[in-house]
Amino acid sequence: MAENRLHGRAITIGDDVSTDEIIPGRFTSLRSNLPELAKHVLEDRLPGFREKARPGDMLVGGRNFGLGSSREHAPVVIKMAGISAILAKSVARIFYRNAINQGVVVLICDTDGIADGDELEIRLDEGVVVNHRTGAMLTCGRMPPLMSRILAAGGLIPYIKEHGTLDTTA
Numbered sequence: 001m002a003e004n005r006l007h008g009r010a011i012t013i014g015d016d017v018s019t020d021e022i023i024p025g026r027f028t029s030l031r032s033n034l035p036e037l038a039k040h041v042l043e044d045r046l047p048g049f050r051e052k053a054r055p056g057d058m059l060v061g062g063r064n065f066g067l068g069s070s071r072e073h074a075p076v077v078i079k080m081a082g083i084s085a086i087l088a089k090s091v092a093r094i095f096y097r098n099a100i101n102q103g104v105v106v107l108i109c110d111t112d113g114i115a116d117g118d119e120l121e122i123r124l125d126e127g128v129v130v131n132h133r134t135g136a137m138l139t140c141g142r143m144p145p146l147m148s149r150i151l152a153a154g155g156l157i158p159y160i161k162e163h164g165t166l167d168t169t170a
Contacts, residue, residue: 066095103155
């Protein structure tokens with residue numbers, strides 16, 4: 001994530017999105033073949049998702065996004081599908097950390113006013129999401145500084161490669 005503003009179209013997904021729905025369990029044998037695994041992202045929860053998703057789109061969930069197992073591959077394949085950010089009312093802690101570590105923006109906000117297809121703008125520095133269809137500005141809070149730096153580097157491993165450490169004081 002190289003910029004402080006993201007623009008994309010909302011793809012709504014609802015409440016209680018599990019990592020098993022993000023990556024159906026029957027495809028876990030593909031975890032060492034990410035391009036093949038990514039072909040199956042959300043195929044049971046949102047049939048046609050891969051065909052619908054465009055680079056920059058944003059997944060908009062409700063409560064409890066990313067529940068279930070700690071599959072690191074779940075945010076990876078979401079990112080590979082071109083999704084620039086995930087917005088939800090609440091997110092499972094392990095999914096949240098895995099997403100940040102993989103360079104995927106995850107923001108907590110009230111998503112009730114966002115409809116499928118809405119054009120959204122995220123202003124990361126301000127902690128704001130603008131819905132260009134309605135004109136509404138949603139407050140999502142700002143990322144902690146270290147997480148912002150990890151996202152700016154593209155994820156945890158690129159951050160450590162760049163800085164040589166996980167310095168929490170920089």
